[in-house]
Amino acid sequence: MLRPFEIHEPGTVEEASVLLAQFGFDAAIYAGGTELLLIMKEGLAHFPHLVNIKTIPGLDEIALSTEGDELQIGPLATHWELERSPTVKKHAPLFAEVESQVANTRVRAMGTIGGNLCFAEPHSDPATLLLAWGATLELSSADAQRQLPAADFTLGMFETARQPDEILTRIRLPLLSENTAGAYRKFSTHERPMATVAALLEVKDGMIEHARLAVGSVGPVPIRASEAEGLLRGQGAEEAAFSTAGELAASASDPIDDLHGSAEYKRHLVRVLTTQALEQAAKRAVGAVNEG
Amino acid sequence: MTAGIGHNVPRVDARSKVTGEALFTGDLKLAGLLHGKVLRSPYPHALIRRINTDRAALLPGVMTVLTSTDLQDIDPYYGHSIKDRPVLAIDRVRFVGEPLAAVAAQDEITAEQALSLIEVEYEDLPAATTLDEALSEAAPRLHETDTLRPGLFHGLGELHPQGNICYHHAISRGDLAEAFKQSEIIVEQEYTFPAVYQYAMEPHTVIAAWEGKSVTVWASCQHPYLVRAELADLFDMPVANVRIIVPFLGGGFGSKSYTKMEPITVGLARKAGRPVRIANRVDEAMVTTRRHNMRCWMRTGAQADGTLLARDVRFWMDTGAYADNGPRVVATAADAAPGPYRWKSFQIDAYCVYTNRPPAGSYRAFGATHLQWIGESQVDEIARQAGADPVEIRIRNLLRPGEEVRPGGKLLDADLVGDVQKIATALDWGSPKPPDTGRGIGVGLLAAGARPVSTAIVRMEIDGHATILVSSTEMGQGVRTVMSQLASQELALPIDHIKVPGGDTLITPYDRSTGASRSTTLAGMAVHRAAREIRHQLLEIASQAFEVAPGTIELRDGAAWHADQSLSYSELIQFHFGFTGGELIGRGEVSPGGGKGSYAEGPVFWEVCIGGAEVRLNRDTGRLHITRLVSVADVGQAVNPHLVEAQEMGASMQGLGNALFEEMVFDEGQILNGTLLDYHIPTTEDMPDQFISRLAENEDGPGPYGIKGAGEGALAGVPAAIVNALADIGVPVRELPITPERVWRALKDTEGERDDAWGPPSTP
Numbered sequence A: 001m002l003r004p005f006e007i008h009e010p011g012t013v014e015e016a017s018v019l020l021a022q023f024g025f026d027a028a029i030y031a032g033g034t035e036l037l038l039i040m041k042e043g044l045a046h047f048p049h050l051v052n053i054k055t056i057p058g059l060d061e062i063a064l065s066t067e068g069d070e071l072q073i074g075p076l077a078t079h080w081e082l083e084r085s086p087t088v089k090k091h092a093p094l095f096a097e098v099e100s101q102v103a104n105t106r107v108r109a110m111g112t113i114g115g116n117l118c119f120a121e122p123h124s125d126p127a128t129l130l131l132a133w134g135a136t137l138e139l140s141s142a143d144a145q146r147q148l149p150a151a152d153f154t155l156g157m158f159e160t161a162r163q164p165d166e167i168l169t170r171i172r173l174p175l176l177s178e179n180t181a182g183a184y185r186k187f188s189t190h191e192r193p194m195a196t197v198a199a200l201l202e203v204k205d206g207m208i209e210h211a212r213l214a215v216g217s218v219g220p221v222p223i224r225a226s227e228a229e230g231l232l233r234g235q236g237a238e239e240a241a242f243s244t245a246g247e248l249a250a251s252a253s254d255p256i257d258d259l260h261g262s263a264e265y266k267r268h269l270v271r272v273l274t275t276q277a278l279e280q281a282a283k284r285a286v287g288a289v290n291e292g
Numbered sequence B: 001m002t003a004g005i006g007h008n009v010p011r012v013d014a015r016s017k018v019t020g021e022a023l024f025t026g027d028l029k030l031a032g033l034l035h036g037k038v039l040r041s042p043y044p045h046a047l048i049r050r051i052n053t054d055r056a057a058l059l060p061g062v063m064t065v066l067t068s069t070d071l072q073d074i075d076p077y078y079g080h081s082i083k084d085r086p087v088l089a090i091d092r093v094r095f096v097g098e099p100l101a102a103v104a105a106q107d108e109i110t111a112e113q114a115l116s117l118i119e120v121e122y123e124d125l126p127a128a129t130t131l132d133e134a135l136s137e138a139a140p141r142l143h144e145t146d147t148l149r150p151g152l153f154h155g156l157g158e159l160h161p162q163g164n165i166c167y168h169h170a171i172s173r174g175d176l177a178e179a180f181k182q183s184e185i186i187v188e189q190e191y192t193f194p195a196v197y198q199y200a201m202e203p204h205t206v207i208a209a210w211e212g213k214s215v216t217v218w219a220s221c222q223h224p225y226l227v228r229a230e231l232a233d234l235f236d237m238p239v240a241n242v243r244i245i246v247p248f249l250g251g252g253f254g255s256k257s258y259t260k261m262e263p264i265t266v267g268l269a270r271k272a273g274r275p276v277r278i279a280n281r282v283d284e285a286m287v288t289t290r291r292h293n294m295r296c297w298m299r300t301g302a303q304a305d306g307t308l309l310a311r312d313v314r315f316w317m318d319t320g321a322y323a324d325n326g327p328r329v330v331a332t333a334a335d336a337a338p339g340p341y342r343w344k345s346f347q348i349d350a351y352c353v354y355t356n357r358p359p360a361g362s363y364r365a366f367g368a369t370h371l372q373w374i375g376e377s378q379v380d381e382i383a384r385q386a387g388a389d390p391v392e393i394r395i396r397n398l399l400r401p402g403e404e405v406r407p408g409g410k411l412l413d414a415d416l417v418g419d420v421q422k423i424a425t426a427l428d429w430g431s432p433k434p435p436d437t438g439r440g441i442g443v444g445l446l447a448a449g450a451r452p453v454s455t456a457i458v459r460m461e462i463d464g465h466a467t468i469l470v471s472s473t474e475m476g477q478g479v480r481t482v483m484s485q486l487a488s489q490e491l492a493l494p495i496d497h498i499k500v501p502g503g504d505t506l507i508t509p510y511d512r513s514t515g516a517s518r519s520t521t522l523a524g525m526a527v528h529r530a531a532r533e534i535r536h537q538l539l540e541i542a543s544q545a546f547e548v549a550p551g552t553i554e555l556r557d558g559a560a561w562h563a564d565q566s567l568s569y570s571e572l573i574q575f576h577f578g579f580t581g582g583e584l585i586g587r588g589e590v591s592p593g594g595g596k597g598s599y600a601e602g603p604v605f606w607e608v609c610i611g612g613a614e615v616r617l618n619r620d621t622g623r624l625h626i627t628r629l630v631s632v633a634d635v636g637q638a639v640n641p642h643l644v645e646a647q648e649m650g651a652s653m654q655g656l657g658n659a660l661f662e663e664m665v666f667d668e669g670q671i672l673n674g675t676l677l678d679y680h681i682p683t684t685e686d687m688p689d690q691f692i693s694r695l696a697e698n699e700d701g702p703g704p705y706g707i708k709g710a711g712e713g714a715l716a717g718v719p720a721a722i723v724n725a726l727a728d729i730g731v732p733v734r735e736l737p738i739t740p741e742r743v744w745r746a747l748k749d750t751e752g753e754r755d756d757a758w759g760p761p762s763t764p
């Protein structure tokens, strides 16, 4: 049951950061509330102070950088908005595709990308994708700002590199090169995914120049499957050893037994999903090149 | 418009529900209402050394703290089938979640805070948290079995508890050994059925107001009269001093059968002297009642040509720490175990077992859901070994109307062969199947109707409008609409002139219960008879008014007609009383009569549990995709075909959940998936690509117009159909739910050795 709390409505990031610094562990940032209010209702956490950042203007913006080389996403953009945003659909269609598969309609309507990443719940679609994508996260406090690669942000289950007075203020996605294509696969039996795989392939003259592969949801944090990536480099996009890459990703992943399933089954799923994602990414990359 | 039976009348409560006008127990506001919260045991089995409530009682805003010591002036044990459950734990807790104290405070937060101030000293006891543990020699005993007393509505013969087995039920026929000796094909396996939660959108909610020598209870309960009897017994007062009012229910499915949170709420209200409300949360509802998990061993024998000969079944159902309705579930499961076939011999041994888990009780199609998928998978296996078609083998062996289903009781009252043929047609049985696609059928019987005791009153007011007083609970199934239609038919009265308020034991007369698919058939019969009494009165009055014989009068559209003359019902009643006031009263009752119709003699009717499924298997992940689900509602005659179809769809979806993913996971008696985030219930996303429901209207039921009940059968039929569809692709199922991981494991196990045991994949 939700116990009483005080809600603060800062007008700027600085004010928010000051409030967070002031109340320390007694405060939490409140975005869509789809995770926060749930754990508070369950009595798993209690915060006497909630800092509602929805009163800060501009934090839900989705725009192309002035240089036109990256997509900049405000943390308050909801899954629903990201799935439908013409800007995202145009410049990062894979991201929109993944966002459309997050959770259910109700959670998508309220839940934000920032809340998803900062909560660091292990079963995350965006966290898996952003890792493969090489996104950068911008963290701001009252007197400082820093940029962190997505790979360095999630440290463990419900644990991030964010300091208590820091706010995630921007997610920066470099636009993919023209000859890069990606694909995403997830498998769920419950509300949240049991296994997630994101694959990005850069293909030149029919050869894989660069592969980026991330596996998520099976263990505490998403991981890069670098051995599989290395294996694919230099292989022909249409006849690459995708199933071997799937094997490598499976053995690189560190699944745990839980309510979703056994580690053994999850490892199997990683193999299947990786192979499927790579095959589709290759098809898309080759198709893009052929069309282009 | 008169809208009698057979019409797709819109639900009479639809508008009030979508506009939010419809009131549920949780919507009610009472002056001075207190909010109750329950302290629940964190241990599966422990002695309570000490409870100290002093600090809780001193918290500002707390009015009352209740423990078992406050109930020493009454006999604090209750239980539908066995009086084994104390209102609040006495000296000992037996499951994680067992209530041992309760608080009433001015608001919910204060009440919850007070719970954390109650100090309890436990002494851990060895626990039996699984069937295996509970049945082992060294198992700790849940109850001193020699002190177990039958509940008020036991009706199941003598109790012979032994160890943790609180009830044993056996039925048999013929010479089993001989029949198996003649069997050329014998299939034998062990099976597991999980604990399942009967999710209803509205968890149990109760308000109780103690008024000195009487008590009024607003409860989200399915069976107000059974709750009334148990409360009167517990608190030692005449039944008439207990008034149960039942607003709309947000779903029941058996989770609100019998007495649940009412005793604690009444206990709190009695001590507080103010009305108290308890509203369970979902996690609390999950430890209030659930479906029995089960272990089963079954053996079936047949001739080489697939003629069924013998079946031997033993199963153990985990009823948790208190019996609740477990013995009845076990007996009904035993009735379902043989399946609807013509056996030379069968023997069923069914056991109800106490464990240190939350109590298990009723859930839509109980017993049949547990056993049918097992029996039907053995029939299909025999068909495979005999080289026979599953439809054909069923038609050959199915009972025909009038044949004995089990020793004693009702003979078969349904056309099962016709039902199976309808399913086969809807599944395009025999047509080529796409790769990795299988089809399956499951057919069975459920002993339905519970006890045939129902009464009803119809009042026709001076303006010609009618009010139906009947205690059937509207829990989403549409019973108020159905009762309106039955009365509309008999009274020739427009449906919007008919009102069906909710059950209120002070006003609406006795009805045994709302469950076991009985309301349309039994309470419906009582309403039909009550309406018919009014019909006779109207004809009588009209014959006086027109000065003609009653036989020359027709009732139509709320008026009596003689040739082209008419008098409205209102005019007739005014004529009768010679005044602008007065009313006609009709009463109807249903009783077993002649001593027949007891549980042992029953059932009121055999509900057909039938389903068909077409599934596609993803061999990479083990995931099943349901491409088609079909059901047949064998209802005698449909009062409202749309409502029947909605019932079929609802039951099928729950059947799909039971088959594919629903399972309460326990670890040492603690639920691991006690929220809806972790416990997956079927949603729209789980719907099959195609759902087809067919009606069988043979007017062969015991209700008015040959009606029989509906709404449960598909829940048992669908899992059986899905299991058989999967076996059709070569994947055997021994354990529900059929999660992708389990299918994947089965695929791994059968890979390379898809041998005679499970036959080749049948994909053409």
Ligand SMILES: Cc1cc2nc3c(=O)[nH]c(=O)nc-3n(C[C@H](O)[C@H](O)[C@H](O)COP(=O)(O)OP(=O)(O)OC[C@H]3O[C@@H](n4cnc5c(N)ncnc54)[C@H](O)[C@@H]3O)c2cc1C
Pocket (backbone or CB within 6 Å): A028, A029, A030, A031, A032, A033, A034, A035, A036, A037, A038, A053, A075, A076, A101, A102, A103, A104, A107, A110, A111, A112, A113, A114, A115, A116, A117, A118, A119, A121, A123, A124, A125, A126, A127, A162, A166, A167, A168, A169, A191, A192, A193, B677
């Ligand atoms: C039923 C359900 C199903 C789900 N299914 C999926 C799924 O399939 N795939 C998936 O990826 N996710 C899934 N999720 C997670 C979902 O994406 C998140 O709940 C949602 O995005 C969280 O956003 P929010 O705005 O509601 O966060 P909140 O609940 O408001 O906040 C979550 C946490 O993040 C912190 N926080 C929020 N914003 C910031 C910020 N800008 N800076 C710093 N800290 C911040 C908060 O303090 C809090 O600790 C599911 C969740 C639910 C409840």
